[in-house]
Amino acid sequence: MQEPTFLILTALADGPQHGYGIITDAERISGGRTRLRAGTLYAALDRLQADGLIGADREEVVDGRLRRYYRLTDEGAAALAAEVDALRRRTEAAARRLAARPRPGTAPA
Amino acid sequence: MRTLEDRYRRLLALYPPERRQEMLDVLLDAARPGQARPSVVDTADLLFGAVRIRARRLVCGAGGGTWQQGLAIAGYVSLVLLLADGLRFLVNAPYVLALTAGDQSRGAFEHLSAALGTGPYWLAWAAVAVLVRRGFRRTATGLTALVLTAQSAVLTVYLAHGPVPYGMPATSVSTVPFLLGLLCTASLVTSPGPAHGARLLGRRVASAVPAAGALLALLFTAPSAALVTGRMYWPGDRYQPGALDMFSGALRMLQVGRLLVVAALGIALLAVLARSGHGRRACALLVLPVTPVFATVAETAVRGFSVEDGPHGPMLTAVAGLAVALGGLLLIELPARLRKGAHPSA
Incomplete structure (x- = not known):
């Protein structure tokens, strides 16, 4: 799963959000490292919607601006859970190997 | 500016x-x-x-285009029907085993292979259903591809060279279940998948499909045959020469009843699906596995028997059925297309 997809699904796991809400939430989730741009966001939303991982929730007009809300579907939640599981396994494997690695200064000469 | x-x-x-x-x-x-x-x-x-x-x-079409959505629904119905067929196998297995247990003309492997040989096949489809349900679509796709490839390979060798392990059981699932499996795999590969198909159907219809499938499957089991023969074979009954023929004969006698139930369920499904474009496409696609069933029934009605000489005939029938269904769909939707063409802004 690509990073934008992961960030979008994680943002929607908290509840339905509109496009700009997803951008700001994804930035928060990534610790300020990733800011989704509109083209990337909507290409991903279009694909995720077609795959049934997210769905349209509702539309609102706030201050004359259209806000279309998206929600995570059960299938999307399952896909995110599978990705979290895979990432956890990889992280644990990396942590185990790093822990087993000789520390600088203790390696045999 | x-x-x-x-x-x-x-x-x-x-x-x-x-x-x-x-x-x-x-x-x-x-x-x-x-x-x-x-x-x-x-x-x-x-x-x-x-x-x-x-x-x-x-x-792929916009937002999971109409064909993709139709394939998603057809994939869901196919997967449910495969599970229902697995249920039929599970209910019948102890009876078939008991009826043939005393048959000395078969070796132990041949006996077990004939009675329970398709067990792993149904188990694999049950695993696919669990994977689809849990959202592991890629793993489910891999498993369906593996099942279809193994099934085709065994069948090809069996039909070309004669006896091969699991060759006989492979022929019993070589037409309708194979075509259902094909639809399910196509749904997983090129559409949002069977889980999405279930959502498109809505909670009520999606939960009615497994109930209808189970009802259909149970009509093909030993207990329903007992209703006709008046004699229930229990697992553990001693083998009697001709018992299997009697059992098969009873199942054949249920044909009319089954046909009525299949027709009623088919019409009900058609009535629900025909309301939408993706539903109509799902119906057209489901004609693929359904055609061989009706072809066999029609052949039996006309000739008094049906000839089973491998999967090639039913496959050709299925493809012909699909072509007719797609042509029919085109004709049904033609007036709407023409109207849309005349008024593009509509």
């Missing part, structure tokens, strides 16, 4: 119309105060995003 909004609108003209206003409002929300033109990075991102959306829709 052009404003930021005008410049964004020009870029967004590359996007599908239903996305433009929403994206424009997001871009204006995200703009810096006093920003007069899109940055180079934003421009490149918008151009690249438009290409990605247009390319994906060109290949």
Whole structure:
């Protein structure tokens, strides 16, 4: 799963959000490292919607601006859970190997 | 003088119309105060995003196009019917085993293979259903591809060279279950998948499909045959010469009743699905596995028996049935297409 997809699904796991809400939430989730741009966001939303991982929730007009809300579907939640599981396994494997690695200064000469 | 909004609108003209206003409002929300033109990075991102959306829709259709949605529904119905067939196998297994247990003319492997040989096949489809339900679509697709490949390989060798382990059981699942498996795999590969199909059907219809499948499967089991023969064979009964023929004969006698139930369930499903474009496409696709069943019934009605000489005949019948269904669908939707062509703005 690509990073934008992961960030979008994680943002929607908290509840339905509109496009700009997803951008700001994804930035928060990534610790300020990733800011989704509109083209990337909507290409991903279009694909995720077609795959049934997210769905349209509702539309609102706030201050004359259209806000279309998206929600995570059960299938999307399952896909995110599978990705979290895979990432956890990889992280644990990396942590185990790093822990087993000789520390600088203790390696045999 | 052009404003930021005008410049964004020009870029967004590359996007599908239903996305433009929403994206424009997001871009204006995200703009810096006093920003007069899109940055180079934003421009490149918008151009690249438009290409990605247009390319994906060109290949797969918009928002899971009508055909994709139809395939998702057909995939769900196919998977449920495969599970129902597995249920039939499970209910019948102890009876078939008991009826043939004393048959000295068969070796132990041949006996077990004939009675329970398709067990792993049904188990694999049950695993596919669990994977689909839990959202592991890629693993489920791999497993369906593996099942279909193994099944085709065994069948090819068996039909070309005679006895091969699991050859006989492979023939028993070589037509309708194979075609259902094919639809299910196509649904997993080229559509949002059976789980999405279930959602498109809605909770009520989606839960009625397994109930109908189970009812259909149970009509093909030993207990329902007992209703006709008046004699129930229990697991553990001693083998009697001719018992298996009697059992098969009873199942054949149930044919009319089954046909009525299949027709009633088929009409009910058609009535529900025909209301939408994707539903009609699902119906057309489901004609593929259904045609061989009706061809066999029709042949039996006309000739008094049906000839089973491998899967090739039923496969050709199935493809012919699908072609007719697709042609029929085209004719049904032609008036609407012509109207749409005459009034493109509608």
